[in-house]
Amino acid sequence: MKYVLITAARNEEAFVRRTLDSVVAQTLLPEQWVIIDDGSTDHTAEIVESYAKRHPWIELVRRGQDGDRNFASKAHAVNAGLERVQSLGFEIVGNLDADVSFEPNYMAFLMQKFSEDPELGVAGTPFTQNGDYDSSKDSFEGENYVAGPCQLFLRECFQEIGGYVPNQAGGLDWIAVMTARMKGWKTRSFSEKRFHHYRTLGTAGKTSWAASFSYGEKDYYLGGSPLWQLFRVLYRSTKQPIEGIALLSGYLCAAIRRIKRPVTSELMRFHRREQMKKLRAIFHMLLRFEKVNSFRVATERQ
Secondary structure (H helix, E strand, O other): OOEEEEEEEOOOOOOHHHHHHHHHOOOOOOOEEEEEEEOOOOOHHHHHHHHHHHOOOEEEEEEOOOOOOOOHHHHHHHHHHHHOOOOOOOOEEEEEOOOEEOOOOHHHHHHHHHHHOOOEEEEEOOEEEOOOEEHHHHOOOOOOOOOOOEEEEEHHHHHHOOOOOOOOOOOHHHHHHHHHHHOOOEEEEOOOOOEEEOOOOOOOOOOHHHHHHHHHHHHHHOOOOHHHHHHHHHHHHHHOHHHHHHHHHHHHHHHHHOOOOOOOHHHHHHHHHHHHHHHHHHHHHHHOOOOOOOOOHHHHHO
16 A cells, blocks of 8 residues: 655654654655654754655655744644645555654555555554553553554545644644544554654653643543543552652643633543543453453453
8 A cells, every 4th residue: 555654843853863764764665755844943854855865755844933833733734744745646644753763664564454454544553662661561542542653544534534633732643543433443553563752752842740741631631531530640650650640730730720622522422431441441350350451451351
């Protein structure tokens, strides 16, 4: 299957070469890779340009700095990239962050998954981060969620969900996956492979405490269940107590301020139902003294 990649990059000179090298080394290359330099003040654009000169399927697009920068900037950048590839023939569109790397057959592996299942709307893999973090073990998002740094969409699915919807508060990649699943598409993270994410999620320009606080806020305005959040905080506190407190503080502060939620009531109900299914599955396993597989907990019980 043919695919295109879109990358929104800002001040990624420390990592972007690793991403560029990973894609250039793929056994199945994209039809086009549009990299949007989203107002970088470092050498990100120059690095990308040096690769684009050697590989004609890489295109650099420069966007000026946005004075009122927020999370919606990524959606605008991705949409700008999509405009550059509309005339091409492709079945898959991928959003790729500029701070990841993966092995040479990574994209061919995912294209094979799409070709095997016409109902697969969003695909990806778990990821690793420094410090022995593995999202398949250290997160309860599970195999039905595809992490934002590397999300591949069936073109028809991406069009049906309206692509990345600009949202100043963030969570646009999460909203895209959840909306696809709510509309009946399969969304799957395949555990046979991993990509490596070099920057801890949510920490761009922030401390780990501030990032956890922001995630707590995001859990609220994306419609997460208070009961699920309580157990998430307790679990996180067993790993990193300070970050657990920050996660709870962010959620409570957002609730007190009654931050406007960018998700529909329909999506919020769908999200909470899925959280409760996972929570019931976890307790069921614990009561039966079974080992909890955080990656497959919901699907195993189903």
